[in-house]
Amino acid sequence: MxxxxxxxxxxxxxxxxxxxxxxxxxxxxxxxxxxxxxxxxxxxxxxxxxxxxxxxxxxxxxxxxxxxxxxxxxxxxxxxxxxxxxxxxxxxxxxxxxxxxxxxxxxxxxxxxxxxxxxxxxxxxxFERFKRIFTNFNEIQRLIFGSVLLENPELIALKEQLEAAKKVAYQNKDRNNRSKELNKVRAIENKVDELLKSESDVHLFDEDWISKVKTFLDTFSPNxxxxxxxxxxxxxxxxxxxxxxxxxxxxxxxxxxxxxxxxxxxxxxxxxxxxxxxxxxxxxxxxxxxxxxxxxxxxxxxxxxxxxxxxxxxxxxxxxxxxxxxxxxxxxxxxxxxxxxxxxxxxxx
Structure with a gap:
């Protein structure tokens, strides 16, 4: 044959x-x-x-x-x-x-x-491809679902606040003050996510859970x-x-x-x-x-x-x-x- x-x-x-x-x-x-x-x-x-x-x-x-x-x-x-x-x-x-x-x-x-x-x-x-996609899953979701809300006034205002907060945080050289500013950045990011959830069908995983899953996969299934x-x-x-x-x-x-x-x-x-x-x-x-x-x-x-x-x-x-x-x-x-x-x-x- x-x-x-x-x-x-x-x-x-x-x-x-x-x-x-x-x-x-x-x-x-x-x-x-x-x-x-x-x-x-x-x-x-x-x-x-x-x-x-x-x-x-x-x-x-x-x-x-x-x-x-x-x-x-x-x-x-x-x-x-x-x-x-x-x-x-x-x-x-x-x-x-x-x-x-x-x-x-x-x-x-x-x-x-x-x-x-x-x-x-x-x-x-x-598994490496899976980890790469999984690690970036939330950002991909934000990009996809956020694109349909570009004209949303609340989202525009939050993004402006986010940019300003990041600028302040990254320019601050004092460790304690920088930590406080980064907390403000994360709080605004959470508000953006909550707005996306209320206005769309976006599904976001908990970031800590993503990190733990990646650690588990890195340990038991590298490459x-x-x-x-x-x-x-x-x-x-x-x-x-x-x-x-x-x-x-x-x-x-x-x-x-x-x-x-x-x-x-x-x-x-x-x-x-x-x-x-x-x-x-x-x-x-x-x-x-x-x-x-x-x-x-x-x-x-x-x-x-x-x-x-x-x-x-x-x-x-x-x-x-x-x-x-x-x-x-x-x-x-x-x-x-x-x-x-x-x-x-x-x-x-």
Whole structure:
């Protein structure tokens, strides 16, 4: 089955490692095309200038990028073929279409798989983009809803007061006096917000709450970029979760991908990778803290008390992390090699 692939994400390091293991070494043409142009130092993103010469810079850069993308496709096709030949790659969609038992029985088979390929409805979740929008949400709302009240006399008067108060506050060099003036600024800003609320449908979040949410996200999801795929239309709770590395987005950055496909694409995408987390309906794992079951506190040494306390702290962290893209049954997580849109070639007879 031949297809055309529009690559969105490609983890070049995972791909080279996998090809090396499957073929006993990197292919010469891959080494030539990928490494000859000093890719390791130049970076993957297409916004990086690869050629430093002044003559024919743009045309040569474009040629190298085209060659690199072409090689990525060859690498991906090679990986899929080799994994299939070795019986290591499972198509989630095809397997489920042929499955004759229940969905729960199908889920019991998932932990036995290694590399999987799946096609379905996807969505990208960029936490940095979310934090940026969320942090500026109130200002955006004020701009949008305030624009329809530009002729409102009360709003005009408040804005004049606000400008005057800011000028006084920022020019005041005495710390105590400046603090008092800034309080006056905030009081006028609150009056402006109250006027917007009374005259429009504006919704504003509490600024302290916004700050606390940002702190929470900065702590538990810094620089997080996720991809979520729903391969089975009738079983939306079965999802494949992927943590992405921004440098392997082939449009140079995630913003360009959004402009092309959208954060929640309305065409089905395909992902291929190895399963890294596969929760069961009943957790049968042996927990590290189980060694203390049946042991009283008086029987523990000082070192064991210390060790047990630290494990409890890490257990609480694990509970927090479940809020952020840690899969729960029947979701699974994979380490993705590639994400792409695949178009199957159907030759006319």
């Amino acid at each position: 031949k297809s055309i692939k529009d690559l969105i994400y490609f983890d070049i390091n995972k791909a080279k490692s996998l090809i090396s293991q499957l073929n006993g070494g990197l292919l010469n043409e891959i080494s030539r095309a990928v490494e000859d142009e000093n890719e390791e130092s130049a970076g993957i993103g297409f916004d990086v200038k690869i050629i430093k010469g002044n003559i024919g810079e743009k045309s040569k850069e474009k040629t190298i990028k085209t060659e690199r993308i072409s090689v990525y496709h060859e690498m991906l096709n090679s990986i899929e073929n080799d994994l299939n030949e070795n019986g290591l790659l499972t198509s989630i969609n095809s397997s489920f279409d042929k499955w004759e038992s229940s969905f729960n029985d199908f889920m019991d088979e998932i932990p036995k798989l290694s590399y999987v390929k799946a096609t379905g409805w996807g969505s990208f979740e960029d 997080r970029l996720n991809f979520r795929l729903l391969p089975l239309d009738d079983f939306g709770d079965f999802q494949i979760l992927c943590n992405l590395k921004s440098e392997y987005m082939l449009e140079g950055n995630f913003e360009n991908t959004i402009y092309t496909y959208g954060s929640r694409p309305n065409v089905k995408l395909t992902v291929i990778g190895i399963i890294t987390s596969c929760p069961r309906k009943e957790d049968t794992r042996v927990h590290p803290s189980d060694e203390y079951i049946g042991t009283s506190e008086t029987e523990l040494s000082a070192e064991s008390h210390f060790d047990k306390a630290f494990r409890n702290v890490f257990d609480s962290f694990e509970a927090f992390e479940k809020f952020f893209f840690v899969p729960n049954y029947p979701k699974i997580a994979i380490s993705p090699i590639a994400i792409y849109r695949e178009v199957i070639i159907n030759k006319k007879k």
